[in-house]
Every structure is written in C-alpha cells, then in structure tokens.
Amino acid sequence: KIVILDFGSQTTQLIGRRVRELDTYCEILPYNKFPKGDANIKGVILSGSPFSVYDQDAFKINLDEIRGKYPILGICYGAQFIAYTNGGKVEPAGSREYGRAHLSSFDKSNVLFKDIKLGTQVWMSHGDTITSIPGNFKKIASTDEVAIAAYQIENEKIWGVQFHPEVYHTEEGTQLLKNFVVDICGCKQDWSPASFIESTVVELRQQLGDDKVVLALSGGVDSSVAAVLLNRAIGKNLTCIFVDHGMLRKNEARNVLRDYECLGLNVIGVDASAKFFKELAGVTDPERKRKIIGKGFIDVFDEEAHKIKNVKWLAQGTIYPDCIESLSITGTVIKSHHNVGGLPEKMNLKLCEPLRLLFKDEVRRVGRELGMPEHLITRHPFPGPGLAVRILGDITPEKVRVLQDADDIFIQGLRDWDLYDQVWQAGVVLLPVQSVGVMGDERTYERAVALRAVTSTDAMTADWAKLPYEFLGKISNEIINKVKGVNRVVYDISSKPPSTIEWE
Numbered sequence: 001k002i003v004i005l006d007f008g009s010q011t012t013q014l015i016g017r018r019v020r021e022l023d024t025y026c027e028i029l030p031y032n033k034f035p036k037g038d039a040n041i042k043g044v045i046l047s048g049s050p051f052s053v054y055d056q057d058a059f060k061i062n063l064d065e066i067r068g069k070y071p072i073l074g075i076c077y078g079a080q081f082i083a084y085t086n087g088g089k090v091e092p093a094g095s096r097e098y099g100r101a102h103l104s105s106f107d108k109s110n111v112l113f114k115d116i117k118l119g120t121q122v123w124m125s126h127g128d129t130i131t132s133i134p135g136n137f138k139k140i141a142s143t144d145e146v147a148i149a150a151y152q153i154e155n156e157k158i159w160g161v162q163f164h165p166e167v168y169h170t171e172e173g174t175q176l177l178k179n180f181v182v183d184i185c186g187c188k189q190d191w192s193p194a195s196f197i198e199s200t201v202v203e204l205r206q207q208l209g210d211d212k213v214v215l216a217l218s219g220g221v222d223s224s225v226a227a228v229l230l231n232r233a234i235g236k237n238l239t240c241i242f243v244d245h246g247m248l249r250k251n252e253a254r255n256v257l258r259d260y261e262c263l264g265l266n267v268i269g270v271d272a273s274a275k276f277f278k279e280l281a282g283v284t285d286p287e288r289k290r291k292i293i294g295k296g297f298i299d300v301f302d303e304e305a306h307k308i309k310n311v312k313w314l315a316q317g318t319i320y321p322d323c324i325e326s327l328s329i330t331g332t333v334i335k336s337h338h339n340v341g342g343l344p345e346k347m348n349l350k351l352c353e354p355l356r357l358l359f360k361d362e363v364r365r366v367g368r369e370l371g372m373p374e375h376l377i378t379r380h381p382f383p384g385p386g387l388a389v390r391i392l393g394d395i396t397p398e399k400v401r402v403l404q405d406a407d408d409i410f411i412q413g414l415r416d417w418d419l420y421d422q423v424w425q426a427g428v429v430l431l432p433v434q435s436v437g438v439m440g441d442e443r444t445y446e447r448a449v450a451l452r453a454v455t456s457t458d459a460m461t462a463d464w465a466k467l468p469y470e471f472l473g474k475i476s477n478e479i480i481n482k483v484k485g486v487n488r489v490v491y492d493i494s495s496k497p498p499s500t501i502e503w504e
C-alpha cells in the first residue's frame, strides 16, 4: 500500500482517490502519524498544504524517519518541504504561477515521466516556489514560468513535483502517479471489488464469529452495501432495522423494504412516523428538527435492537471520507449533519464498519459486484432528517403529503427524461409562502414549491443543474395540476457556496 501524509491540502483526498483508481490500496494519514513498522508500505506521498515552509506553525516531519526506507513523492508543499529541509531555497511565487501551465521540458529518461508527452498540461496552485535546489538534487522538469517544476534527489528514490498531479486539470497526472506507484514503488494493482469482497468476508467472519450484529438501514448506498456484504459473511446473524420516521419520500419505506427482502436481508421495518409527527409538531427551527429526529431515531433503533437477544455488534456503513482524520484549519459547523452519530455511544455495542476504507465510487463498485440492483447503487443522497428539512416552517402530515406528491413527480420525471444520473441530488422544497393564482374561473391562494437539482462530486461545492426548460415546464404543469394545495413552482438557481444544497 501507499501512505499519503496529509499536510492539510484541500486536494489530499483526491490523491487518495487517484491512487485507488490505479487499483492500489492507500491510506491518508495526518502528517505526524506515520505508521512505523508497517511492513505493507511500499511508498509515501507528501501532500500539499495551505502553509508556507517558513510559517511558524507549518506542519513539519522528520524526513529521516522515512528517507531511504521507502520511495517518496512530494507534491507542492511536500516538494518544497523536502527541498527546503535539505538546504534548497523556497520563495514567494508570482501570481502567474496559479492555474494552467505546460511542461516545456523534462528528463525523458526519468521513470517519473514515463509515457508522458512533452508540453502536457499541469495545474499549479501554490503561494511559494522552489528557486534553488541543493547540489545533490537534479531538476527534471520545467514550465515556462517555473524553472524547477520537478526534481529528484540523485541516487535516492525521492521525487518532488511543484504541480498537482492529482487534480483533473493535470492531463497526465494519473500516468505520473502510476509511474510512481507501480514502476517506482512496485505496487501490483491488485485491488479490485472482487478481491475486497473476498478478503472482507473472511475478515468479518473472523472478527464476528457467531456473534449477533444489528445494522441501521437508511435506504442509501452505504448502509445497503454494508448490509449485503455482512449478510454474505454472517447471514442470519445480521439483523437490519429500517426506521420510517415519516419524513421519507413517497412510498420509500415500502419500496426499499421490498428491495432489501429481494436481496435476502433479514430486515425489520419499524413505522415510527406517529412518534415523530408528534415530537415535531410546531417546531420550526432547522437544528431543532435535526436534533429531534436524530434522538428519536436512536431511541427507536435502540428499543428495536434490545428485542434481539445477545446482540454484540453495531454495524455501520461509514465510508473513508467520514473517517479520514481531518486537519481542519478553519472549522465551523454550518449544519449539524450525521444525525445517527450518537448511536454507538448510547448502545454499548462494539462497532463494525466494513466499508470504512472505501471511497464512495468504490462502495458502488463493490455493490455492483455483490449483484445489487442499479437503482439502489446510483441513488441520490438524501438527508437523514428527510423531508423535515425540506418543509420550511412547521411540519404537519398534510404538508408532508403535499411535498411527497410534488417530489415524486419531479424525481419520476428526472428518471423518465434520463436526467436522473446527470444530477447529484434533487428534490422539492415546500415554501412557507402562499400566492395568488387562477384555476378555471376561481382565484386560488395556495402554496409555492421550489425545485432543487444540483451537480456536484462531493456535496462540498455544488452548482444548480442546467435542466432543460421544456422539462421544467412539464414538471411545473404536472405538479400544479396534480398536487392539491400547490399553485406555483419555482426553480432554485443558487450554487453552493454561498447557498447550500438543502434550504434548511
């Protein structure tokens, strides 16, 4: 495996994803947590950083602990750090060094540039640049603006690149990483969904033995894949619990329960909607709604789980991006996500997270390999508190019904028009406004809904989806004609940031 030491760059996770795309296992660890003595490490990548090597509180490591033991690739700050600590010079760069650049020369014989074309586009993003390197370093690439775009330490397996091979705009970045990971480090590219399933099933059987396990199914990809994987490993010792809090999409509970049964899962569906409607009555504050649903969910799940005798483990569909210890440099909570986060503490069970090392796209690949239906695998994300955060203001069963009907028309329309897979996430929001309309000869005074559809890769940033006008027109008509209580439809054209995906 490859270890990626994180110095706080925004693109560190991308390095991980690129390495995994090369069917090579990797782990992203905080810069100061190198796993000494792990015999499986074949190479180390040092990430970029928001810091300059001169900053007082810049993240630093003792390079000697890894030098000579593994091949090392420094990216941006990583490269500057290696050069600087060996006596090189790093200086503030001109503004020209942001963005697109082209490798105007490089050492063709250097294995790092194997199969890379001269003039290839690379992406620069740095405040500093390396202006001189020590005598035992050799320059191996330049761009028009940056003389030392890449170097290697002579007679050592240590490379540095000033640009970011992990980002999309570096055209041959994946080839460069492949040269490092495969040719230099000798990784075998043998990570595949099938091999993951095979080894995880063996590990789960060892870990769990004959113990009983419970898992909360949400209908989402992660918990579903985790359940099917565990089911393959331990079969009937796994009990899945699906809590319907009443804030789900139209017919959602019925549909997913049927899917789960078809997959052979041992699943208990609990309709707790009455409890949630009662507790949410009159509540308008979004964070209060989240807290009520989060806590209520845990209580219902806990009660159900206690009905099963001798449960020892709680399984969760946690995935890698949730686990990477983040070096948050400016952390502010915008919305309190992860509404099931309190589950393990309360239940006093051991935690089993079979997907904790996978990225989202890998979870999907594993799901396909396990034979799960495509509609479960390509499902849009849906917030844990569900429609509760898409009804602005207080929640009533009638409002939920209106929203479910409008949402169903929108989502079904996206599927019928083959637009569903082109958007990251979509839904309808019920607005706390009424407006005047006319239907037949009658004046109406009814609710307005907003359609929301966004494109994104990780929900951190998002853009509004450019859906065809014709489609939007059809959906608007259909909602107003069929959903009683709605007489106006608007389309949300805000991006994130500065807006967010959900309205609450």
Ligand code: XMP
Residues within 6 Å of the ligand: 290, 335, 336, 337, 338, 339, 381, 382, 383, 384, 385, 389, 425, 459, 496, 499, 500, 501, 502, 503, 504
């Ligand atoms: P925002 O609105 O912050 O949403 O742009 C980003 C992503 O997170 C989802 N989301 C939630 N998921 N519990 C969840 O499990 C929540 O309370 C919650 N709030 C937002 C949202 O749907 C989007 O995918």
